[in-house]
Amino acid sequence: MQSTDWLGEPFASKDNKICLERKVAKRLLYAAQEAFPYEYSALLVGRGAAITDFISMPISLDKHAFSWDGPAFLQAVGDIRKRHLQWLGVLHTHPHTAPIPSARDAAGWHYPSLSYWIVGLAADVPDWRVYQWQDGRFVARDYTLTDATEVADTSSADSASSPKNS
Ligand SMILES: [Zn+2]
Numbered sequence: 001m002q003s004t005d006w007l008g009e010p011f012a013s014k015d016n017k018i019c020l021e022r023k024v025a026k027r028l029l030y031a032a033q034e035a036f037p038y039e040y041s042a043l044l045v046g047r048g049a050a051i052t053d054f055i056s057m058p059i060s061l062d063k064h065a066f067s068w069d070g071p072a073f074l075q076a077v078g079d080i081r082k083r084h085l086q087w088l089g090v091l092h093t094h095p096h097t098a099p100i101p102s103a104r105d106a107a108g109w110h111y112p113s114l115s116y117w118i119v120g121l122a123a124d125v126p127d128w129r130v131y132q133w134q135d136g137r138f139v140a141r142d143y144t145l146t147d148a149t150e151v152a153d154t155s156s157a158d159s160a161s162s163p164k165n166s
Pocket of ligand 1: 102
């Protein structure tokens, strides 16, 4: 009866920094830049503290109004549950301003266990920030970019006699 298993807690472990796969970050940035000058938003999914995929939300032509209760959101949650993943956070862009949560961002956020990402696109270099909602305000957090581990077991392989990618 784990009906809320799909709702993750990426900050639950003090030892594990929240992490984002590099290729996922790349794809997110691409989608964000495609949406420019409009705001882009996505749900971030994965397991534990590791974000391994995302689901884009419809681009709103009304610049700062994505809603987390519409049909697209409910469909995304259904998708997350079907794939036995967890919802770990949200990401949206600030196309013209710094990646600082706005008053509206704070008012519209109802999932304190999740990570809240903002990518600022106003500067030459995209500015990634991640926040956690704590004690009534957004607190900036560290994160790590990881490379997906395609092959889990390499330690026992005879690496000396089987060179790869050479
Ligand atoms: Zn915002």
